[in-house]
Amino acid sequence: MSLITPRTLKGFRDYVPSSMMPRERLIETAKRVYRSYGFSPIDTPALEYLEVLQGKGSDETDRQLYQFVDHGGRAVGLRFDLTVPLARFVAQHASELGMPFKRYHVATVWRGENTQRGRYREFMQCDFDTIGTQSVVADIETALVIHDLMLAIGFDQFTICVNNRLVLNGLLEKLGLAAQATAILRALDKLAKIGAENVLEEMQQQAQATRAQAQQVLQLAALRGTADEVLQQLDTILAGSANGAAGAESLRQVLSGVRAAGVPDTRVKLDLSIARGLDYYTGTIFETYLGPLPTIGSVCSGGRYDNLAGLFTKQHLPGIGASLGLDRLLAAMEELGMVEKVATPASVLLTYFAPDHLPAYLQLAAQLRAAGLRVELYPEAKRLGQQLKYADQRGFRVALVAGDDEWARRTCQVKDLRTGESQEVNLDPDAEPVAQAIHAILSSDLPAPEEH
RNA sequence: GUGGAUGUAGCUCAGCUGGUUAGAGCACUGGAUUGUGGAUCCAGGUGUCGGGGGUUCGAAUCCCCUCAUCCACCCCA
Numbered sequence: 001m002s003l004i005t006p007r008t009l010k011g012f013r014d015y016v017p018s019s020m021m022p023r024e025r026l027i028e029t030a031k032r033v034y035r036s037y038g039f040s041p042i043d044t045p046a047l048e049y050l051e052v053l054q055g056k057g058s059d060e061t062d063r064q065l066y067q068f069v070d071h072g073g074r075a076v077g078l079r080f081d082l083t084v085p086l087a088r089f090v091a092q093h094a095s096e097l098g099m100p101f102k103r104y105h106v107a108t109v110w111r112g113e114n115t116q117r118g119r120y121r122e123f124m125q126c127d128f129d130t131i132g133t134q135s136v137v138a139d140i141e142t143a144l145v146i147h148d149l150m151l152a153i154g155f156d157q158f159t160i161c162v163n164n165r166l167v168l169n170g171l172l173e174k175l176g177l178a179a180q181a182t183a184i185l186r187a188l189d190k191l192a193k194i195g196a197e198n199v200l201e202e203m204q205q206q207a208q209a210t211r212a213q214a215q216q217v218l219q220l221a222a223l224r225g226t227a228d229e230v231l232q233q234l235d236t237i238l239a240g241s242a243n244g245a246a247g248a249e250s251l252r253q254v255l256s257g258v259r260a261a262g263v264p265d266t267r268v269k270l271d272l273s274i275a276r277g278l279d280y281y282t283g284t285i286f287e288t289y290l291g292p293l294p295t296i297g298s299v300c301s302g303g304r305y306d307n308l309a310g311l312f313t314k315q316h317l318p319g320i321g322a323s324l325g326l327d328r329l330l331a332a333m334e335e336l337g338m339v340e341k342v343a344t345p346a347s348v349l350l351t352y353f354a355p356d357h358l359p360a361y362l363q364l365a366a367q368l369r370a371a372g373l374r375v376e377l378y379p380e381a382k383r384l385g386q387q388l389k390y391a392d393q394r395g396f397r398v399a400l401v402a403g404d405d406e407w408a409r410r411t412c413q414v415k416d417l418r419t420g421e422s423q424e425v426n427l428d429p430d431a432e433p434v435a436q437a438i439h440a441i442l443s444s445d446l447p448a449p450e451e452h
Numbered sequence: 453g454u455g456g457a458u459g460u461a462g463c464u465c466a467g468c469u470g471g472u473u474a475g476a477g478c479a480c481u482g483g484a485u486u487g488u489g490g491a492u493c494c495a496g497g498u499g500u501c502g503g504g505g506g507u508u509c510g511a512a513u514c515c516c517c518u519c520a521u522c523c524a525c526c527c528c529a
Contacts, residue, residue: 005502005503005519007519007520008520009520010519010520010521060526060527060528061527061528063453063527064527064528081529109529111527111528111529112453113453113526113527113528114453114454114526114527115520115521115522116521116522116523116524117521117522117523118529119527119528119529120529123529124529125529186527296529297528297529298528298529299529300529301528301529323529324529325528325529326529327529328528328529329529351487351488353486353487354487383485383486383487383488384486384487384488384489385485385487385488385489386489387488387489388488388489388490389489389490390489391489392489392490393489393490399488399489401487401488403487404487405487413488415488415489417489420488420489420490422488
């Protein structure tokens with residue numbers, strides 16, 4: 001009989017415990033930060049009617065859509081982001097949700113594009129959005145959530161780049177380039193990557209702009225100085241454009257709001273060259289880059305869209321939100337050595353080598369779990385050295401050793417696997433002294449207990 | 453989707469323009485050590501040389517196809 005080769009599809013991956021545990025921890029961190037701002041969880045189906053998904057982004061996103069005909073003859077597709085399903089969701093449930101509506105959504109999305117480092121065909125996004133308000137407070141909070149999120153994950157060097165589509169659109173209107181806005185912005189977005197000269201070329205070729213027009217667009221992106229200085233220069237450049245002025249004013253409020261909340265200027269920066277590819281953004285836009293690893297791309301991006309659900313409902317639903325690229329972020333953390341190699345969620349291994357006392361082992365493990373500890377009982381009475389080696393390699397923090405002698409004395413050895421030190425502790429009453437000794441070891445290497 | 457590179461042990465990698473019976477360092481298993489891990493020593497699995505087909509007396513090596521990974525374009529998280 002011939003065996004089937006075990007394999008996974010291109011861009012799709014398995015997650016072994018040592019990669020799944022940091023992944024789950026990251027998800028928990030993101031959810032905790034979202035909840036701290038009052039965002040509530042939702043979920044939607046992976047599969048949607050094709051008409052719900054199609055034609056919402058660019059032609060490119062349509063090409064990347066996984067689509068097929070289901071058993072009932074329906075044209076369906078796998079969601080390629082969480083924003084389009086949100087639009088459908090909000091349009092369908094607006095009356096029972098109430099506005100403004102703040103939700104987070106952590107789920108898998110699929111894109112049939114070519115793979116690269118940090119780019120997969122199946123990956124997870126952690127979105128949060130505020131729907132139903134045009135207040136700049138929502139824009140400010142979006143930036144603050146991204147900021148808190150990056151800090152909570154463990155980064156201290158990162159940059160949240162902020163821009164506003166109205167500023168760009170305002171300039172393009174003044175230059176008579178409004179019709180070619182998409183092509184112009186797409187070229188501008190590549191500034192950091194391909195340089196000014198190439199961007200000028202592309203704007204002329206792809207967007208039929210004159211060289212003078214293209215240079216004026218680039219001039220905007222080249223403004224230097226503090227945010228305040230740049231905004232001041234913007235006012236003169238955009239003079240006469242209502243859209244441009246509104247965009248500049250919004251940027252001013254976002255930046256000062258973020259500063260008022262205590263975020264240092266080094267972390268939130270005005271960057272007039274970021275444009276975002278997705279067409280539905282209409283106001284503030286965000287991109288987040290890691291200081292030590294900018295080449296992996298933006299790990300958290302988003303922006304304001306003033307008519308999210310226009311294709312699904314006549315109700316006007318503005319919104320703003322952002323998406324954390326969980327898998328891209330994990331790829332970066334892996335590369336930066338920020339992922340701890342631990343293969344067990346438990347911290348205590350109860351070694352086992354006196355089978356006559358099995359009931360006592362089981363009772364001790366149960367008592368410790370009741371005290372809130374994660375305890376694994378080794379299933380075989382193998383040599384103690386081997387069990388300790390297992391504990392060491394899996395990343396256990398504490399090993400418990402009890403054999404005939406200890407059971408007779410009603411004690412148990414509590415071994416700190418990091419220092420190698422062992423202490424003999426009384427089992428009675430209810431294994432409480434043992435639990436306390438373990439807690440003491442565990443708390444010794446937690447600098448700040450996390451709040452839940 | 454287009455173009456380029458790569459694929460040898462669990463991992464990181466040698467292997468000359470076809471030629472005896474395939475390698476190194478860590479990781480893995482057992483023993484020296486029937487109750488105290490990371491070390492040392494010995495013994496050893498370390499292998500469809502990505503997969504399939506072709507050329508050849510003979511293919512890890514050459515050719516074709518295929519799959520996967522990485523890079524660039526495109527796009528984006």
